[in-house]
Amino acid sequence: MKKEVRIIEVGLRDGLQNEKKNLSVPTKLQLAKRLEQAGLRWIELGAYVSPHWVPQMKDTDKIVRSHLRKNASTAQYSVLVPNQKGMERAVASGITEIAVFTAASESFTQKNINCSIRQSFERFRPVVRMAHDHNIKVRAYISTAFGCPYEGKVRASKVKTIAGKLFDIGAYEVSVGDTIGIAHPLQCEKMAQLLLKDFSAKKIAFHLHDTRGMALANIVKSLEAGIRIFDTSIGGLGGCPYAKGASGNVATEDVVNMLHAMGFTTRIDLEKLIQTSKWLQKHFDRPLNSKVAKLALA
């Protein structure tokens, strides 16, 4: 059983975009730097989306340019890009990876980005083309892959079909998301088994939210089925966009702690990560959502 796990840190994007409190540009820059110093090697820095819809991401360009300028980095940075306009900004910024997104549920796609799943592909086809023209890697998210807030159940076979199409258009990795944190361990195991029959474990990430407390349990069964890439968020930043006050992203600290305890390697320095979480806590007026960090702070 391969023991190395890749952690994709999404706190600065998926985390902060669901936080009421925004962080200043210097604080975000310091967070990125601290995460990298703690050993995180894949970090989402922000999103080139409309500041009207997601005001927390309005300073993404500053973050990206300043961070890339100051850090001769060993980490891979990425930004979320929804359309061609965002892609133009991404190209100009010097970023070397972007992420596009769709969903496994039609109703969610309609409500979230006002188009069908098929139309979402049409939208990001030119984005992906432009990315490849500039040697920018493309990651792709599939939201609501384990359940939809509007439709309920989502078939795993549908997720597999969409993942296949994303690889076809040139995504190097697909992140399969439990957007509402409804997945359970056996469901994750089955999803992993189905996807890894056709796709390499080097290309499939699981993005599991902790809304019902099951994220670590889901990770355990996903690991058993062969998944080795997980998206996580420092301090569990980011709630559930469909239920204010509920938990969302699983905390990087808690995932890394469990992985190390189980004998997996991440090349992340848990102690430095917890120190980063302690420092980050000062910028929020509610306790962050990592139990491991809470214990360290207690």
Next chain:
Amino acid sequence: MKKEVRIIEVGLRDGLQNEKKNLSVPTKLQLAKRLEQAGLRWIELGAYVSPHWVPQMKDTDKIVRSHLRKNASTAQYSVLVPNQKGMERAVASGITEIAVFTAASESFTQKNINCSIRQSFERFRPVVRMAHDHNIKVRAYISTAFGCPYEGKVRASKVKTIAGKLFDIGAYEVSVGDTIGIAHPLQCEKMAQLLLKDFSAKKIAFHLHDTRGMALANIVKSLEAGIRIFDTSIGGLGGCPYAKGASGNVATEDVVNMLHAMGFTTRIDLEKLIQTSKWLQKHFDRPLNSKVAKLALA
């Protein structure tokens, strides 16, 4: 694979004894009643311990007597009993089950009850005898079975030896406790495999704390290895006695939600349980620790 799981509700004892805020006698009585109405069939009501050491348990006698008088109950109630004096109170109260406790670590036993593990057995031997003389069932806890705040690692073989001795003196069930929430999923699996080689799954409970967020993951691997009895606490009542502000008991709501999602049965009505948690939340000025209840409240 047997699909029925027994949940032992310990919120009124292990939960409240680690909460700063105590509940009034009427509130505790209402909580016990609501838990029973939600389908809980094994409920710890309190502890016959010194009110000097554990003031939250000082009204246990009132709770037990009043509850047993008012409810022609289908549930099995229990109280924790540390010594002969406590046992006399238990006999007088009419309770039909008690729990005794020891630990798997010598330093913990010394610091916690000021004696060796062997001496702890000598202490509760007359307690168990008196219980049996009065047809009172005896449950036994083994604390720090997965790790000790003073000694660190604890050998699973030691836990097995102690469990064997507890059965020998007449305990009908042994609850194996991760007092500091340090266990990881593979450790739980191994512990379960070791214990279930010698003892029936009908007699071994796991009492897993969520201090590092791993309790549900630990339950999943314990279930796979055959464990079918878990101690849980409504709203995750009770913190970590060794780190104020950190999480302790795993929340009954979250466990039941996951078990049902995975196809296990508990005979517990999750909706009623969540309503109980909502009601209980009003009595605390901090959010309770169940993610499922938080989601319902959001």
